Amino acid sequence: MKRIHSGKLRAIGYDSRERILRVEFEDGSAIDYSGVGDYVWRTLSTTGSAWSYYRDNIEEEYAGRTGKAERKSNLDALNALFGSPPPPDKDA
Template identity: 60%
Template sequence: MEMKTIRSGKLRAAGYDPRQRLLRVEFEDGSAIEYSGVGADVWARLSSSGAAWSYYRDNIEDEFTGRRGSSPAARSAGKSQALADLFKPPGDDDQA
């Protein structure tokens, strides 16, 4: 699914899969929600809206079933930290 950058409120990106009628929105904190059963008209309005955050809150957030996840960037950062923790020297707990 191709993501479109959106800088509105807490939204940072959104993408739509018309075949599966799946809308994915990503937020500034790295979290993401996938909504199922979303029509192409809703995606068109969200992706072209100058007030995407308001449109999202009013027409998507409570109207469709969402499943939480995280953005690829957030997952990648978490994996990098896990590797760093795995290979840090013994006794280096970053606690003072």
Template identity: 60%
Template sequence: MEMKRINAGKLRAIGYDARERLLRVELDDGTAIDYAGVGQEVWRRLSTASSSTAWSFYRDNIEEEFHGKRGVARSSSTSASRAALEDLFKPVDPPDNA
């Protein structure tokens, strides 16, 4: 599923699988929520909403109308960024004086 980056309220990314009628939202706390049975019109309205209205549309028309299954957002770029930061801040071994 292709994810569209978004910065609206707590939303950070949204994606939709039309064949499965599955909507995925990724939130700023790293959680992902999958909503089954979401129609294409709801997806169209969410994906074309402005950043100032997408969060309220999500809250009113998706979060309250569909049952979501929570998980963890798995972004390869996020994993790569985290690994780079961990490498940057890991302790340096003292030089060998042998």
């Protein structure tokens, strides 16, 4: 996922193999759009106004399925990078 701050958008991501675009909003909701081509993803992820591009070219053009944004805590992000810490030593 690529974090952005454009209008109500907070993150966008794309699975090129499945052709699914995920859009996450500031309110914690998310929509997965199916059948989205690489060109649309590249344009959305590089445009200066992702919110406008989303509204004009994606929102009404593609079928979407709603969900919740994946919010990871700082601890989750660290564990993803370095692995979970070992359990505490009970003999100590």
